[in-house]
């Protein structure tokens with residue numbers, strides 16, 4: 001990226017040191033801007049970072065993940081979700097009234113016409129994902145963390161595989177490379193799996209990062225080495241003046257020419273202080289870690305029926321996923337992690353006990369598209385959040401687009417579908 005002329009270099013504050021905020025900060029630095037990042041706990045060695053969704057995800061750069069969560073027919077699964085506490089989809093009953101606007105928009109996004117449009121937009125973003133990630137990974141020294149073995153989707157029956165035909169056609173249309181496996185090819189590729197799968201789908205371009213936390217540490221070190229500064233604390237509000245915008249952090253106002261809100265699932269509150277109402281909520285997700293079990297699989301393996309991935313890492317086998325609608329304030333529910341652990345043991349008989357349990361907050365828009373664009377109230381404030389299930393994958397390209405917007409350059413894609421006030 002060619003830096004902007006000296007006179008156009010700006011003082012920028014980014015709120016949020018997750019993958020989206022850090023990638024934005026680094027692309028902004030590449031364009032020549034002076035950048036500070038605010039976070040309640042930035043990823044620095046020896047300091048807690050488990051609050052960030054970027055800490056505990058399934059580690060997969062899922063370049064073929066162009067399908068939204070709200071696919072046609074999603075409504076058929078809702079009754080099961082409401083009664084079965086062990087279903088991969090769950091919600092807190094008492095939150096239902098609060099969730100209604102989000103759920104209604106979610107259902108409206110699931111019509112075939114809408115899904116077709118959303119898949120095209122996700123496809124465009126995903127085709128640019130590597131151009132956004134690779135330069136940062138290289139410069140941060142994170143190439144050492146990448147494991148390029150693709151990823152695998154499993155289907156228990158021929159029938160469930162056939163039911164996914166339309167999904168495959170949509171992926172094919174977006175240029176996603178896939179290879180179909182039969183039961184014996186699955187066994188050859190992953191001999192430690194219980195032999196209960198009839199079909200598999202390999203996404204050959206996918207890869208995983210061992211671990212995303214280490215990647216965040218690398219990005220943070222690169223940011224500091226390029227002259228960036230972290231401000232540790234809770235950003236409580238954003239205010240706008242004629243000459244600048246400012247963020248209040250623990251009683252102190254920090255001023256900047258431009259502001260990027262990349263606070264993940266917490267961004268809705270910050271946008272509200274600007275006067276913007278955004279249909280962002282959280283899809284809570286969990287992971288459990290089976291230590292010393294990373295050798296049992298060769299690549300991230302997804303069980304769509306159970307809603308999780310198993311990802312082999314040097315720290316162990318991370319089993320991550322499921323969706324729970326229940327906001328940011330409720331405590332973790334042990335029934336979710338117990339279920340993930342039990343199912344994982346059924347799928348990989350060699351597993352013993354898990355140790356770490358983690359709850360994370362996916363920042364999710366009802367249509368599975370992120371928000372990337374200026375606040376309708378003030379173009380000096382750029383929103384970059386709502387990446388749902390694929391933020392690790394789209395962090396880099398989002399940062400690239402944020403940097404283009406702040407540098408008055410034309411972004412590589414049309415941003416209308418990603419505007420903050422689309423609902």
Ligand SMILES: Cc1cc2nc3c(=O)[nH]c(=O)nc-3n(C[C@H](O)[C@H](O)[C@H](O)COP(=O)(O)OP(=O)(O)OC[C@H]3O[C@@H](n4cnc5c(N)ncnc54)[C@H](O)[C@@H]3O)c2cc1C
Nearest residue numbers: 016018020040053054057058060235263264285391392393
């Ligand atoms: C179980 C699970 C599995 C997943 N698997 C994958 C996967 O395999 N591949 C993939 O691409 N994606 C995956 N994801 C999604 C991905 O992890 C997220 O989309 C991504 O991490 C979001 O990044 P972010 O930077 O927007 O938010 P975060 O990582 O949550 O970062 C936001 C940061 O902002 C800070 N912050 C927010 N508000 C404030 C405030 N007011 N003051 C100070 N600091 C603030 C927070 O402390 C946090 O550090 C998964 C998610 C989950 C839960």
